Amino acid sequence: MGFSNFKLIKKEKITKDVFELVFESEKDFEITPGQFITFMLPKSRLGRSYSVLSKDINGVSFLIKRLEDGRGGSKEICDLNEGEIIKGIGPAGKFIDSKKDINKLYIATGTGVVPLFFMIGDLLKSGFKKNIKLVLGNRTLKDLYYIEKLKEFKKNYSNFDYEIFLSREDNTIYNFGYVKNYVKDNYLDYDEFYICGNPNMIDEVIEILINSSISKENIFEEKY
Secondary structure, three states, X not given: OOOEEEEEEEEEEOOXXXXXXXXXXXXXXXXXXXXXXXXXXXXXXXXXXXXOOEEEOOEEEEXXXXXXXXXXXXXXXXXXXXXXXXXXXXXXXXXOOOOOOOOEEEEEEHHHHHHHHHHHHHHHHOOOOOOEEEEEEEOOHHHOOOHHHHHHHHHHOOOEEEEEEEOOOOOOOOEEOOHHHHHHHHHHHOXXXXXXEOHXXXXXXXXXXXXXXXXXXXXXXXXX
């Protein structure tokens, strides 16, 4: 499997520094929710991997945070213009859902929610009946996105729920604090745990789970 062309067909600014990018792929491919595509950035010649948000007839979508200092190549890919073409290879990655018929907790911070959105949507649409909970952490209200999609999931699927934690803004809508607090108080309600986002958060959550006698076989993680 070699590199193929990905043409940027849609670019939308979601928050002050997060962009949704939709690419048209030169070659069709099968993907398992949770996997990523590696792009070869033309200016820096860096290879950078990004989890897929969704794939359908409209294209392959990504949600990427643009870091002004260019760390990780995010500035370069987010500054692409519609119509530009870059090389990509994939999909690849082992951060995928087990598909076991058990209660699942998905934990994310920031754009770490991207592969989890894909996993959760795929499970719900497949007729999965066990409980699914997404716990999402971000800094402030202005940093949140896709809340309407979460509300739609909750409206259409009685087995889905979500909670949001804001670490730098106390408000009357969402929880103030960190996602690890929810895990510490509610881990007994779930059988599997999928964690993605900030490496420090992931380490803290895994430590809580391991110290609570959760088997490593039931913990899946990917650091951003």
